[in-house]
Amino acid sequence: MPNNQEYFKSVLKQRGLKVTNQRAAILEVLSSRPGKHMTAEEIYDCVKKTYPDIGLATVYRTIQLLSELGLIDKLNLDDGYVRYEIGVKKSEEVCHRHHHLICLDCGKIYAFQDDLLENLEKRIAETLGFEVVDHEVKLYGHCKKCLGHK
Amino acid sequence: MPNNQEYFKSVLKQRGLKVTNQRAAILEVLSSRPGKHMTAEEIYDCVKKTYPDIGLATVYRTIQLLSELGLIDKLNLDDGYVRYEIGVKKSEEVCHRHHHLICLDCGKIYAFQDDLLENLEKRIAETLGFEVVDHEVKLYGHCKKCLGHK
């Protein structure tokens, strides 16, 4: 994913931060697995294959940085792990975060986009005076595959 | 909230579990604060006023139990604490969980009900074959009060 790497480098330089092999390797791991939600430990294990000397602390520090830069998205499934996936934002415009379908049977996570919430947010702004700037939607249920197995 | 307490007792007995003072006290704390989202520590501090000998472990064990029984709802704001609030379910029918508006400025949490998601869920079932049974929606932004302060 050279696009991501180039953009990544420019953002870092812009902030006076350094482009290190570790940071590039971590971004590469996530970039090469779009839609995959990885824990810090999983990222650590993957990066170690190409960069054996990396430390877990660096992984934590880097995913926090990448998250702040908006390059990766955070997902919390309340199972004790915070997961990360490569961001889908392609422009500088406001990009509504995609939502997640979580299968209660197999644990698989599906993503979907929907603009339905825009109406809701508009209504909330009108009635409650609350200005929504971000949202997180998680739908739990049973996926097609697991329903078929019954 | 005698209604909650009665229902609570019947559910426990039904499962062969005991109605202890500690459990009743914890439920009472949450019942008397509808819409308030409390951490385990906050519940612990409140319960200690009426039941000084209670242990923090009991609070954790009880909120887990109450959550499994569907009497209280869990809310995770990703700040390191899991919060709980008294459930709003009043009947045995499927009751869609209410949603939360979280102010990024003052941290206050507002609740709202909306049936908008039903359309979305129906569409997801039709197009993806995914059967939604529960959902969690969090909207982040700026509340009326904080917007006024600017």
Add this chain to the structure above:
DNA sequence: TTGGGTGCAAAGGCTTTGCATGTGA
């Protein structure tokens, strides 16, 4: 050269668990 970055180990902080004692039914 040099200030940010990294690795390692230790510390943090919320939550769970083991075990002996207590108690509701």
Add this chain to the structure above:
DNA sequence: TCACATGCAAAGCCTTTGCACCCAA
């Protein structure tokens, strides 16, 4: 009576932090 519940303290577990060394710019 007796299985379930509680309190205390210790352990678990994910994540963060301190510090000396390293390295991209």
